[in-house]
Amino acid sequence: MDALIRRQGFGRKADDGKTEESGSLRFQKEEEPTLGRGGLAGRCGISHSWLMFCMSFVSTGWLTIAAFSVIFRVLNCFLVQSSFVPDEYWQSVEVAHRMAFNYGHLTWEWKEGIRGYGYPLFFAAIYKMLHWISCDSVHLLESGFPIFILNLRQLRSVFKRSFCPPPQIWLPRLLHALVTAFADFKFFRLVGQLEKTDDVKWTLFAHLCSWFTWYSCSRTLSNSVEGALTCLALAYFPLPASKTHSSKKYLSLVALATVIRPTALIVWLPLLVYHFWREENKLRLVVQDYVPIGASFLAFSTLIDSIFYGKWTLVQFNFLKVNVLDGVADLYGTFPWHWYLTQGFPIIMGPHLPFFFHGCYLAFRRHRILFVAIAWTVAIYSLLPHKELRFIYPVLPFCMIFCGVSLAHMRAWRRAAAWGLLASNLLLALYTGLIHQRGVLDVMGHVRVLCHKASEADVLFAMSCHSTPYYSHVHCPLKMRFLECPPDLGRPDYENKSDRFNENPLLWLRTWYPHAPSLPTHLILFDVMEKKISAFLNENNYTKTTDIFHTHFPEGGVGGRIFIYERHRQASLE
Known part of the structure; x- marks a missing residue:
């Protein structure tokens, strides 16, 4: 990698007083004689300016770095086959599926108007394109994304249909991976x-090694988009x-991130204040940049949501009112004030944490504003x-700058530290991406098989609400039910089925299904629930047909394995 960096000519040279601009001018002057009218440009009929542009692009090696970023993040995408949080399905692709296919x-x-349609609209457009080219049917989707692209029917027998996710699952994640690759490229x-x-x-090296970036960047989460847009905006920020700084470009990216997720403004508030403080013409910055860009993105977002x-x-006001002012977000779990300091931040940094502290000590003055943004967030x-x-995922690129400074200033133990950082992050990335909490995705492959008898199947997810994806991972109007858990917003018909079920699952099942x-023809449950409802399973002639691994670390109502129980037809004839 050292040779690659030197060959691309990145970075400032400590032993050379000349700027990069003077170096680039010297390069052009040396190369001009061979690229003049009598040279390659003249012989091939190519304009001199266009050839100079192409030569400068290729000579600097940006194409190599861009290609590596894309390959790395696409590989990243396909090696993350686990679940993180329910929002990566229920607040993005599930909404997009409803927008595109009407179920x-x-x-x-979405009923309270605290989520914006702008983000899932991108995925809905992808789904519509698949529909227009007749590639959204269950038959075609079963073959899986790689096989669908190749259209090699003879390979279908090699793969089980229940484990071949359709392209509608992979395409949104691939889009995330490509956006992240572009953000990596601009960050570099x-x-x-x-x-x-x-x-x-x-x-x-530090940025690409980050296990949490690997784990999160390709997921269909608004936080993942927020992180990529933050990284892109930083590339145009006047540091x-x-x-490459451009006020209009970075402010547009910040506005877009805020439209997608209003809390993105938290990260950027100290940076916006810093820019305003350093700007000589403050009135012009506010009148020509801050206000017009912010207002235009807010108006466009409001128009889409209103439609x-x-x-x-x-949506931005509703989001703030319901989640923060009304405290509804607190119903989904609270932690003490020091949780990010003692657990959250150390977890997402992982093995990078000591290098981050060391880098802050070395480069605090040089990158003070980045440190302030991290601390503020x-x-x-x-x-x-x-x-x-x-x-707090969006601040990770800021942290990686400090980690890079730390590694660069190490001498005696740098090689050992680098290998240790790579090995530990690789272990975490592969385990969390391929093993931990993968059962809720694997089970949807088995549910997808039921689309062949959609008129007969009736699936109940007898587990806590939003434990699995839903129609976005099945793509057929199969009769399915899950236990909803909306917050109590003062409505007279309020009911939290998930809480009622967990209090007494056996009584709940007998009450809701007296005849x-x-x-339901199929029950899907975690192993911890099996003993609690064993009487219901036995008396209604249910048989366990599938046993799926989920996690090595079961907690509460989330078990280590997922079972699928199917009801025998004979029981319905009695």
Whole structure:
């Protein structure tokens, strides 16, 4: 990698007083005689300016870095086959599936108008394109994304249909992976302007090694998009020594991130204040950049949301009111104020944590504003009772700059530290991506098989609400039910089926299914629930047909394995 970095010419040279601009001018002057009218450009009939552009692009090696970023993140996408949080399905692809195919489930957030349609609209457009080219049928989707692209029917016998996810599952994630690859590429170019060559190399190494970035970046989460857009916006932010800064570009990306997820503004608030403080013409910045860009994105977002909600809706205000002011988010779990400091931040940093602290010690003055943004984000989220790891994911690229500085300044133990960092992160990335919490995705492959007898099948997910994906991972109008868990917003007909079920699952099942004809044909449950409802399973002639691994770390109502029980036909004739 060291040779690659040197060959691409990234970074500032400590022993050379000349700037990069003077170096590039010297390169052009040396090459001009061979590329003039009598050279290659003149002989091939290619314009001199166009050839110079192509030659400069190829000579700097950006194409190599871009290709590596794309390959790395696409591989990243296909090696993450586990579940993280329910929102990666229920607040994105499930909504998009309903928008495109008119069936799917909308959670309570969409009924209260606190989620924006702009984000799932991208996925809905992908689904519509598949529909227009007649590639959204269950028959075609069963063959799986790679086989669908190749259209090799003879390979179908090699793969079991229940384990071949359809393209509608992979395409949104591939889109995330490509956006992340572009963000990595722009981030690398930015660091090349800010740091020395050695620092650039180790920052890239630290960034690509991050287990939590690997685990999160390709998921269909608004936090993942927020992280990629934050990384892109940073590439255009007017940092000292940055040569690619553009107020309109970075503000547009920040506005887009805020439209998708309003809390993205938390990360950028100190950076916006910093930009305003350093700007000489402050009035011009506010009048020509801040206000027009923010207002235009807010207006466009409001228009989209109002169209799909059927009434004028300001999602950003509703999001703040319901989740923060009304405290509804607290119903989904709270942690003490120090959780991010003692658990959250150390977890997402993982083995990078000591390098981050060391890098802060070395480069605090040079990257003070980035450190302030990290500290500010962690502090603000610490004030909110409801906390999740993914909330502070967007600050990881900021942290990797400090980690790169730390690794670059190590001498005696740098090689050992680098190997240790790579090995430990690789272990975490592969385990969490391929093994931990994968059962809820694997079970949907078995449910998809039931689409062949959709008129007869009736599936009940007898587990806590939103434990699995839904129609977005089945893509057929199969009769399915799950236990809903909306918050109590003061409605007279309020009922939390998930809580009622967990209090006494056997009584709940007997109450809701008193007669044999109404019984579901298939029950899907965690292993911890099996003993609690064994009497119901036996008396209604259910038989375990599938046993799926889920996690090595069961907790509460989430077990280590998932069972599928099927009811015998004879029981319905009695």
